[in-house]
Each structure stands twice: as C-alpha cells, then as structure tokens.
Amino acid sequence: MAKAFASQGDMEEKKISFTQVGEGLYAFTAEGDPNTGVIIGDDSVMIVEAQATPRLARKVIECVRSVTDKPISHLVLTHYHAVRVLGASAYGAREIIMTDTTRAQVVERGQEDWDSEFGRFPRLFQGHEEIPGLTWPTTTFKDKMTVYLGSRKVEIMHLGRAHTAGDAVIYVPDQNVMFTGDIVEYHSACYCGDGHLADWPSTLDAIRAYDLDAIAPGRGDALVGREMVNAALDNTADFVTSTFKPALKVAARGGTLKETWDAIRAECDPKFADYAIYEHCLPFNVGRAYDEARGIDTPRIWTAERDQQMWNDLQGD
Template sequence: MAKAFASQGDMSEKKTSFTEIGEGLYAFTAEGDPNSGVIIGDDSVMIIEAQATPRLAQKVIDCVRSVTDKPISHVVLTHYHAVRVLGASAFGADQIIMSDKARAMVVERGQEDWDSEFQRFPRLFEGHESIPGLTWPTTTFSDSMTVYLGKRKVVIKQIGRAHTAGDSVIWVPDQQTMFTGDIVEYHSACYCGDGHYEDWGATLDAVKAYDPQSIAPGRGDALVGRDMVDAALTNTRDFVDSTYNAVKPVAARGGSLKDAWDAVRDACDPKFRDYAIYEHCLPFNVARAYDEARGIDTPRIWTAQRDLEMWEQLQG
C-alpha cells in the first residue's frame, strides 16, 4: 500500500503573525500555511484571500479587529483554490471579487478541487462543517479593476499566468505594496499542480516592474523592503525553473512520470527540502511539469481519485 501524502500527517498547529507592511496594510501569515492580506481604507476594510473555512477566517477577523473597527466591505480572491476561498462567508463582505478566469475555474473544477484538497491536507480544513458551499464572486473583471476605499486606491489586476491561469495581484500605489497570492512565495514551496511553468517567469518580471517596496506573498513571511522582496522573487523563480528544467529532458526522451520525479528530487532536494510544504507540493508539481513539457497547456483537473492514482505511480 502506498504511503500517505506528506500533508495528511501534517497536523501540528502553526504560529500566526500579523505584520504591518505599509500604512494600514497587513499580512496575516502562518508558517507556510495560506496567508491573507488586509487593506484598511478610510471607511472600510478589504481582505485578500479568505482562508479555507469560516472558522480559520475568524482568526484573520480577530487580527483585523485588533487594529480597526471599520466594517469589512470587500474580499478579493486571487484565484480559485479551496484553501483560499471557502472561508469567505465569515467576513460578511458586500463584494467578493475574482477575475473572470478564476470564476470560470470555479465552474469548471471548483468542487473537484475542494474534494481533492480536503483529502490531501485535512488540517487546513479545520471547521469544514461551517463551509456553506462553493464561494462565488459577486463581482468579476476581465483584465483589471480599481476599487476606492474612500480616498485609498486599490488596483486589482491580472498580470500573467503563474500559479493558475486566473491569478490576480492587488496593488496599493500609495504604499507601493502588492499582495501577490501564490505567484510569489517566501521560503515555501510553490504549488504548481495547476500552474504554468513557461509563463511564471514573465509574470514575476511583471511583479518586479511595479517596484514594490513590500509584498504579502501567498505563503511565508511578509516581505518588507526591496532586499526581501528581491530575494523572494529570485527564490520563487529558482524553485519554478529548477522543477521544470529537470523535467523537460525527461519528457523529451519519453521518460516516465517516475523518471521525472527522480530528476526533480535530484535537482530540488538539495536547495528546497527545508521549505514549507515541499513534500506536499512535490508530486503535484512533477505531474504538472511532466504534462506541460509534453505540450498539455491547460492543467488537467485534479480529483481525489486522480491524486491517488498519480501518487501510486510515483511510489511504484
């Protein structure tokens, strides 16, 4: 019998942090668990990423209430993954915002992703019984949109495919601060199972072109100052490229998925084995890299059954 996914045994509580990354801007982080962001405007608050369940979202709300009593008016979801969106109901926001592409992915694969992620990573679904169902946006956009929280301008934009085809970033120009979702990580593995390796580097270049002074990444510590921002961009690029560049020659010669797995372990273990969720991400990253290197542009839908079949292949 194949051993369990690494994440199924990861049940230890993570320490949370609430870090100010600019005036009225905060990053909620949890040692490699999914991050959330907070933007405080003149009259209300915008939340970036909703956590996996309403119970986990309450931890973010408690942090918000430690710094402001303004109502939460907007929740922005950078992409469709269950661990990012299923807690949205807890915030009671007037608007839930996603890109058109991200919403289309909820339609296409939202339930399958929920079932898959729940099987893979049970700890992240603490209080799952409180989830009312799939999270649907009230507002979508095709390229970019601007929200004013009083006088504070917030730009929500798609700048390229990376972690998914529907990724958005949130830019706060008055503080030169960006919330990147899982396009950028810090000392955490990138989850690339629904990603686009060939495009990811150009999307990181697009992030850098904004010259952000601070970034709230998808996972890992808040990035304050150019040095930390640049280090995270460099490390994220290295992680993605190291994975894909190990797989491409295997796929070109007709090697197997297991051959690709061995090649990625050889290339990435020495550099990244101590990164958060590395072992969890690795099989999904290899499978997606193997598909993309063989010309499959649209990531295949992960289901709970496909997860197990893929893992059996790799263990074999």
C-alpha cells in the first residue's frame, strides 16, 4: 500500500513550546511544525512568520499575551509559503514586511502554493475558512532594512538564496539573536522543493559569520548557545549537500528522476530518516535537486496536480 500523500496522515496535535531565546525574544515551536518568532520592543511587538491560518496564529498570540500586553505592530514574513503567511490577518499588524523577491513570488505562484500546501498539510489548515486571501506586504526591501521598536533595533536582511529565492532573516543586535526562517532547521528535514541548493551553503555561512548566541529556526527547537547554533548550521548544510550532490552525479551521466530518488535516499536515509517531515519533503526535494542539477535555475511552480504526480511517480508502489 502506498504511503499517505505528504502529511495527510499526520493529524495528531503537536505540543507547543514557547522558549525565550534572548531578552524579550521568543520562539514559538511545535514539534517540527512551522515556528514563529516574537520580538518585544519598548512599545510594541514584531512577529516573525504568521502561521498557516488565523486559528494557529491565535495560539501564537495567546503565548505572546502570556509575556506582554504590548500591541503587535509589525509582521515579518521570511518567504512566501502558505504555511508561513496565511494566518497574517489575525495579528492586526500595521506593517507586513517581506523582500521584493518574495512579493514577486506571491504574484507569480502564491495561489498555486496555497492550493498545493492545502493538500499537503490538512492538519495545519484546519479553520482555513477564515483566511481572507493571499497575504500582501505593506513594505518590501531588496537587501536590508532597519526597524526600530522604540530603542530596540531590528535588522531585516536578505543574505542569499536558500530555501527560496527571497529568504529574509531577522537579526536583533542587542541580543545577538537571529530568526532564520527555513534557511536553518533543527532535527527537521529541510524542504528544498523551491530551494536553491547550490547557493544554500554560502547563505548558511553568511549566517554563521554573525557568531550568534541563539537562533530561532524555521522548524524544530530553539537553538540557544553557540554550540547548538553551530551544530544546527552544520547539520542543515549537511542535509542540503547530501540532497544535491547525488543529484549532480546522476544528472551528469544523463540519469533519470527515479535514479536520483534512489541516490538521494541512499545518501540521506541513514542520517536523516528520523527527522520531522522527512518523508513528506523527500519527493519534492528530489524533484528540485534533479531540476537544479540539470541547470533549471528558477524552481518550477508546484501545483496540487504536480504534487500528486510527483508523489505517485516516486513514492508509490
């Protein structure tokens, strides 16, 4: 019997953690589900990542209200994926920030991504009826912008392509803490289906250069302390490289997608098979790695139909 498509079989509620990663800085995590960051300023709060629905966003807001009653003024979206952005309306933020590239990706593929991810993650989209539509920014930037939450300086930057072409990171200098979105994961598979695998390691190096005291990653536990930070950076780089190098070898000899699947599994299964959403991500990772290895620079748009075809081609009996 074929495996349940993507995460359709994963309907068990996850345990939520709300971890302090610095003074006035928190990571909302839930056992491998998408994380959200919280930055408390003098008079208001910045949220990093919106969650998939207003229902899930309200769980974040409940945690925020356990530590501050300051209003939520800013919402930063590190990339365009539906599980990260469609809960935005719940926060009532006056500013919604993303990179220029991410906004362009919402235009180009936002609806297709919503439809695709809705089929992949039914549990995360419970309460989807409340979603008012695609999430659009009020503010965009190319390389870097600075927001002051009173006296607290927050730097929002594009350090390079990785998980998507438009990834943003959010750095809080006074605590030397960074919110990385899905550029960095902890004991969770990297989703590479819209990624740039050749560029990803150098973007990780750009993050490493900050010599951070803590990272709130895209998925998995908060990373507190330099030892944990560096271990996660190493591990994420290993995951991406272990996915891409086998694809390069297969593509160089004119091999097939199925041969790429077999080669990537042989490399990644022994190291990463127990990671959160590993089996979910694998067909999409293989598809993108095979494309990029053959010189396709811009990731092809995933649709609900393409998702199912890819899954059946690679995961079926």
